[in-house]
Amino acid sequence: MSKNHPHPVLADRHDYLPAAGNDLLLPAYELISRLFGTPALHDRLIEQAELQPGHRVIEIGCGTGSLTIKAKRAQPAAEVTGSDPDPKALARAERKTHGLRGIRFERAYAQELPHPDKEFDRVFSALMLHHIPVDIKGPAIAEAFRVLRPGGRLHLLDIGGDTTPADGFLARQIQRSHSIAGNLGDGIPRLLEAAGFDYTLLDSHPHRHMGRIVYYRATRPA
Numbered sequence: 001m002s003k004n005h006p007h008p009v010l011a012d013r014h015d016y017l018p019a020a021g022n023d024l025l026l027p028a029y030e031l032i033s034r035l036f037g038t039p040a041l042h043d044r045l046i047e048q049a050e051l052q053p054g055h056r057v058i059e060i061g062c063g064t065g066s067l068t069i070k071a072k073r074a075q076p077a078a079e080v081t082g083s084d085p086d087p088k089a090l091a092r093a094e095r096k097t098h099g100l101r102g103i104r105f106e107r108a109y110a111q112e113l114p115h116p117d118k119e120f121d122r123v124f125s126a127l128m129l130h131h132i133p134v135d136i137k138g139p140a141i142a143e144a145f146r147v148l149r150p151g152g153r154l155h156l157l158d159i160g161g162d163t164t165p166a167d168g169f170l171a172r173q174i175q176r177s178h179s180i181a182g183n184l185g186d187g188i189p190r191l192l193e194a195a196g197f198d199y200t201l202l203d204s205h206p207h208r209h210m211g212r213i214v215y216y217r218a219t220r221p222a
């Protein structure tokens, strides 16, 4: 274990599913992400979040930081943090900021955020929930609730809802994975409700390679 690591307990942990499913594929993640049309999904999520000047914002499971950086550019007067357990993805995210101020990246797990209660106005979760095991999803959503101020909002975009015969080959493979199971059907609304959120499904559309994409706005009651 690295004694110099700022979070020595985290230093050697690799108990997460990385962005592209495998460390070796990380350099290709941005390309895969573009081929999957993820930038447009991010744009829609950021628009839904109605970011305001002075907002404190965190993305959980930020990967290589694309959405975190876009959120900062969309509202330059917001303070933005990207958080992910994968140090390799975070290093790429840091490089992409090109010295932008008011943005930082930190190594952390969504289910163990190193932040006090009620610190944030917005939490983003984009395509992260399907990467975490079923028994961690509840604790991760509960952490999002804990770090939001009353009236603050979680904006979540992920694979969810019902599978359909129109789902493509890749979507069907993804749907077989164990961690996806907790996302499908009413999995996401149940998690939001259990954490105490008031939530609304803002949008939902089929995606050839991922199945159905859902967008939730979940508000911590005032």
Ligand SMILES: C[S@@+](CC[C@H](N)C(=O)[O-])C[C@H]1O[C@@H](n2cnc3c(N)ncnc32)[C@H](O)[C@@H]1O
Pocket: 016, 017, 018, 019, 020, 033, 038, 060, 061, 062, 063, 064, 065, 066, 067, 083, 084, 085, 086, 089, 108, 109, 110, 111, 125, 126, 127, 128, 131, 132, 136
């Ligand atoms: C498909 S990527 C999505 C990255 C980014 N949000 C985006 O939309 O491009 C999923 C991310 O979840 C992260 N992840 C996996 N387990 C996690 C956990 N327990 N807490 C937070 N992030 C996690 C992975 O490291 C990966 O970067």
